[in-house]
Amino acid sequence: MFLLVIPLVLFLFIEFTGIHRKKNLYITFYMENMDLEKLRFGTELIKRGFAKMQKGGVIMDVTNAEQAKIAEEAGAVAVMALHKVPADIRASGGVARMADPKKIEEIMDAVTIPVMAKCRIGHIIEARALEALGVDMVDESEVLTPADIFFHINKKKFIVPFVCGARSLGEACRRIWEGAAMIRTKGEAGTGNVVEAVKHMHLMNFAIEKVKKMDDTELNEVAVSYALPYKRLAESVSKEGIKLKDDDFIYEEYTFEDIVKGLYEVLQEVKKMGRLPVVNFAAGGIATPADAAFMMYLGADGVFVGSGIFKSSNHPEYARAIVEATENWRDASIVAEASKGLGEAMKGQEIEKLAEQLQTRGL
Amino acid sequence: MKIAVIAAQGDVEEHVVAANKALRKLGIEGKAFATIDKEEVAESDAIILPGGESTTISKLIHKSSVAEEIKKAAREGKPVMGTCAGSILLAKHGDEEVRKTKTKLLELMDIWVKRNAFGRQRESFQIRLDIKGIGEFEAVFIRAPAILKVSSNVDVLAKLDDYVVACQQDNILALSFHPELTDDTRIHEYFIKMAK
Numbered sequence: 001m002f003l004l005v006i007p008l009v010l011f012l013f014i015e016f017t018g019i020h021r022k023k024n025l026y027i028t029f030y031m032e033n034m035d036l037e038k039l040r041f042g043t044e045l046i047k048r049g050f051a052k053m054q055k056g057g058v059i060m061d062v063t064n065a066e067q068a069k070i071a072e073e074a075g076a077v078a079v080m081a082l083h084k085v086p087a088d089i090r091a092s093g094g095v096a097r098m099a100d101p102k103k104i105e106e107i108m109d110a111v112t113i114p115v116m117a118k119c120r121i122g123h124i125i126e127a128r129a130l131e132a133l134g135v136d137m138v139d140e141s142e143v144l145t146p147a148d149i150f151f152h153i154n155k156k157k158f159i160v161p162f163v164c165g166a167r168s169l170g171e172a173c174r175r176i177w178e179g180a181a182m183i184r185t186k187g188e189a190g191t192g193n194v195v196e197a198v199k200h201m202h203l204m205n206f207a208i209e210k211v212k213k214m215d216d217t218e219l220n221e222v223a224v225s226y227a228l229p230y231k232r233l234a235e236s237v238s239k240e241g242i243k244l245k246d247d248d249f250i251y252e253e254y255t256f257e258d259i260v261k262g263l264y265e266v267l268q269e270v271k272k273m274g275r276l277p278v279v280n281f282a283a284g285g286i287a288t289p290a291d292a293a294f295m296m297y298l299g300a301d302g303v304f305v306g307s308g309i310f311k312s313s314n315h316p317e318y319a320r321a322i323v324e325a326t327e328n329w330r331d332a333s334i335v336a337e338a339s340k341g342l343g344e345a346m347k348g349q350e351i352e353k354l355a356e357q358l359q360t361r362g363l
Numbered sequence: 364m365k366i367a368v369i370a371a372q373g374d375v376e377e378h379v380v381a382a383n384k385a386l387r388k389l390g391i392e393g394k395a396f397a398t399i400d401k402e403e404v405a406e407s408d409a410i411i412l413p414g415g416e417s418t419t420i421s422k423l424i425h426k427s428s429v430a431e432e433i434k435k436a437a438r439e440g441k442p443v444m445g446t447c448a449g450s451i452l453l454a455k456h457g458d459e460e461v462r463k464t465k466t467k468l469l470e471l472m473d474i475w476v477k478r479n480a481f482g483r484q485r486e487s488f489q490i491r492l493d494i495k496g497i498g499e500f501e502a503v504f505i506r507a508p509a510i511l512k513v514s515s516n517v518d519v520l521a522k523l524d525d526y527v528v529a530c531q532q533d534n535i536l537a538l539s540f541h542p543e544l545t546d547d548t549r550i551h552e553y554f555i556k557m558a559k
Binding site: 038043046050053054055073078134159160161324327 | 370371373374375377415418423426447448463464482483486487488545
């Protein structure tokens, strides 16, 4: 009898505590033995705080452990673990999805800096899977094929912080209201062409300048206009004859009025701070040290470099040069020095000649 | 009073804002500013090393040789504060992760640090912490390091379980958490008073 019970109890203990699934036993027990009531995880402060620690830095796309180590060695503040860099995603076509978790884990094991990974727009389950893997930030990214044409993920419900792309202040405010801890310009990923990232940064800066001078009534009008994309699902349904009411939940547990109120609050923060209330990085087409420095000049808090590094001819040198130019963007002589003799940059593409613009995904 | 916040990488601006607020509260004339310029650092009365990625910050301060100025200022007795990544750089002894990434430390404090001691971002937390000389303080730990061991000449200011998370060695202050992320400026005030 006992011979049967002991293994069973042991099995139940292991299964319920889940310790066989946790990587670091010491940390697990350590955290569980501390007074959990006093510890608070995944608060807005912690999520936005994580993003702030990345400021002034370069986050690099990597597809394997070796590239991740090159990035860390070069001084990257974090790496984005991917199956393919955007240039290859663009070239291969088809549906682009979350990377293989095994690959992501390999990269997590290879470096000591934070590891981020991408999920498809709206794909709550891919995001939950990445959170369960322990990635440090999830990029709900237009570079992958969107999974939901109506909505982005309600990121407030996660412990892991999110970064999202935006082309305008409206997109940025919507993502921040949904809980994004970091915004990045969408640019046009995988092109090696900085023109779209520059455009998005200008659009945001100009809009912020206008918002700074607005009174409450004007801010509210902007909030109403920014909230309209959340109505698309409800409006599609109403076209078939189903009448809408004001107190309908149109996105998760929010009515249109709740969303307007939320966006109004985000806009008030923008007005007060004279900038986005979360960290704002540049991304999408940054290929050279000078590109990175240019984005910093335009007001970016840091840069994502996707295909730029591992599609160049000299990976470690290129990585180091982009880090240096980003930190020292004010000093033209350092940017010039960092750009010397790097070999060939990635081959770029003109935006007009693209078959598809990834930036149009996700409003 | 001039407070230089080392602007290599990380949450520099947050420290500038917090330190300026603390100066105003104390009624001390002066200003905190972001800089990576050697001369500006040399001329300052106190230095703050912000949070960020220690691997990145270390590379940049050594490349621009501002690291030497920080060391010199510390030896002259000027107050130096490091938060999170900054506290790692202040240590004489790093852990396996510091060695593996060949991170050069400033070696100013007789402490043994461990990077990412509490785990990854999902294990990041905030907690009310009791800090010697300050009192209860809302401390934000983000992929935080911890101090495993200190020499007898180091004053422990706060502990979390067995880990030291705040300590002081003469004019140098190391914190595993981020006082610059909250509105509470008491730690920055404490730091400014160290300069007298």
